[in-house]
Amino acid sequence: MRARCRAAGAHPRYGGGASTWGAVERSARSAEGAARPSRHRSPARGRPTRLRRACRPEAPRRLPRSMRPPSLSSTARPPTAPCRPSRTGISEALPSITKEGILLSENAAALSRNTMDGKQVKKLVAIVVAALVFLFFQFACPVPAGLERTAMSAVGILLACIILWVTEALPFIVTVVLIFFLIPVTGILPYAATETQASVFNSSSLLVPIYCLFVFTVSGAVMSTPLPYRVASAALKFAGNSTTKLIVGFSVATSVLSMFVSDLAASAIFIGIGLSIVEANGGVKGKSGLAKALTVSVAAAAAIGGIGTPIGNSLNILCMTLVETYMGVRVTFLAWCAVNIPLALVVSVISGLWCAKAFKIEKIKPEALSVVSAKLADYGKMTAIEIKLIVWFVIAFGLMIMSTWFPQINSMLVAFAFTIIAFVPGINLLSKEQYYKNIPWEIIMMIIGVQALATGLVGTGVAAWFVNTVLAGASSWPLLLVVLVMCVITMILHICIPVGPPTVSVAVPLMIALAATTGVNGAVIACIGGILGGVTTWLPIDSIMMICYEKGWISMAEWLKKAWVPTAVLCVLSALYLPAMTGLMGY
Incomplete structure (x- = not known):
């Protein structure tokens, strides 16, 4: 029995191996104090017997509701052995222990990464507006006498990039990459140099x-x-x-x-x-x-x-x-x-x-x-x-x-x-x-x-x-x-x-x-x-x-x-x- 307990590191309540939640609760318990000794029912005699200290698993201490991760709340039960923790349980609800021993959940941070908050919506709107401005000058804007469509394309690229830079909808460097993509596509400058035009990559001095x-x-x-x-x-x-x-x-x-x-x-x-x-x-x-x-x-x-x-x-x-x-x-x-x-x-x-x-x-x-x-x-x-x-x-x-x-x-x-x-x-x-x-x-x-x-x-x-x-x-x-x-x-x-x-x-x-x-x-x-x-x-x-x-x-x-x-x-x-x-x- 002792060898089996040591090998399994069984959780006294949920069973299974050294799961994520077991490690978390043991860390939280060490910060709050020693736990009460657990009782284990002997399979041979059917009555509770105390395990030796070296094998006896420690019982988790119930955490306050405000400190529990979502999966340990009353509405969600923890994973049971021998199931492996799910991907969502690791990525969205993995808690961490601060230096003071306080249990904090990263669930909110995970959710913010997976859902669009107000800032992301604003950035998306800015990208759409920049795209519409460029498309207007590229296809719909009337071309004044004496100019060609490439002139309007240049204005459209400039205004679109200004919108992206000011709103920081895209990283500044990504917007620069966009410039070097759009200038050749719109025909303002070619990718490769010709006899009459320099390449877009020659337009910038290093x-x-x-x-x-x-x-x-x-x-x-x-x-x-x-x-x-x-x-x-x-x-x-x-x-x-x-x-x-x-x-x-x-x-x-x-x-x-x-x-x-x-x-x-x-x-x-x-x-x-x-x-x-x-x-x-x-x-x-x-x-x-x-x-x-x-x-x-x-x-x-x-x-x-x-x-x-x-x-x-x-x-x-x-x-x-x-x-x-x-x-x-x-x-x-x-x-x-x-x-x-x-x-x-x-x-x-x-x-x-x-x-x-x-x-x-x-x-x-x-x-x-x-x-x-x-x-x-x-x-x-x-x-x-x-x-x-x-x-x-x-x-x-x-x-x-x-x-x-x-x-x-x-x-x-x-x-x-x-x-x-x-x-x-x-x-x-x-x-x-x-x-x-x-x-x-x-x-x-x-x-x-x-x-x-x-x-x-x-x-x-x-x-x-x-x-x-x-x-x-x-x-x-x-x-x-x-x-x-x-x-x-x-x-x-x-x-x-x-x-x-x-x-x-x-x-x-x-x-x-x-x-x-x-x-x-x-x-x-x-x-x-x-x-x-x-x-x-x-x-x-x-x-x-x-x-x-x-x-x-x-x-x-x-x-x-x-x-x-x-x-x-x-x-x-x-x-x-x-x-x-x-x-x-x-x-």
Whole structure:
């Protein structure tokens, strides 16, 4: 009997082998306490006898109703021996034990995977709408005079992809794959290159995505060191006990950091430090004016700072490449920095001052600043990895600037080379895991898809037709008005399309077509695309704004009332400043 009991591991009530439910109940019982001894009826004598402890199976303790899986409730009986647990019993009702010994059922999670919830329905609706939009332009939309059906197909693909990107009905990368499927199918570009047309796979330059790998190398290496916190510590020392200086200092510091690392990383660091000051100061969510001002100013500065250098935002190099491809205008690394770094710093200061005056800010207690300052001061002297990173970046940045006078030193090749150098043994600026973690593959793939979309819009002539139809007479407009219209159109597009690459895919081809009739230089178009295609504070739906807004310190109503000012200032200053400054740079 003992051997048979040991071999079978019989369940005292349901029988059978060591089933799923037996293991579950034994785990639950061990968390709640020892069970009562079980009695076993001897088959020979027909009377109950106690088994020895080594063989005696343990009786399950009845679980509370709220903790029982559905199959152990009063309406469903557990599987009986010797039946094997069913597939549904394993996949839908398999419970798990937490560290505290609480029995939790995963049935709800299983059901949510097998049934369509509200989000899935919305995604399905978005896919259907996108398909209908594409089919309308592909088959039903009238073709204007001077255009071919492929032009309407290009518009249909663009609008369908924007719907899918904005609603996230499909993963971003899958939508890019859809682009490369639809463009050849609709006849916009062939799969294989011909004597008169390039292949759809030649429509996207791999230089931009590979250059982005260097951008993310810089961002990942900087974020793996204490350098960002040293910048924050310097901003705190500058501020002292002044709330206005604190907000402006954080705006400028966030902007400067964002010129060299990703905008999201810069905003995450400084909003975290800023809100820790608010909490140490006793701030209350929804009432603290300091928290509201920091939320808006840091988010705006992170986006604005990204326009300063070509490596500050992947959109910058994308716009530079599109302008060079379709207008033949090469915007150098130095020219971009010389034009946009001053603009970014000035707008960041104005944004910080506006936030300091627009919100009713409470005074900061000295002890609140001292607590945060003490934490930031713990990093001590610079480490060897920080020194190596600074030397590595200064050399790379210097070579990219030198490419302005020495074309043989191509900034792209410099980026490729220094991406490799960052991982050479002995330098090791960041690990493989850190590097992969900092690469947003969705953005890289979207950039590839946007180049293909831009090729379709420009190559089919639909962008030029739209400009000549909607903006007829623009050739006689003053230059300032033309640039202002470009800025406003790009800004409105980014409000409606809260994703940078799709905004650029629409705005830049339109501006290129408008420049053909108005004479606006290509450097202005590249800057407008990178600036207003990457910055919008009107709504907290852009990812950079959302990471600060979701902290919960400011309401949507207050955001809508006051957060639009930085973008409006940037739009007006861009229209006034860019033509003059790019002209001084020789464009």
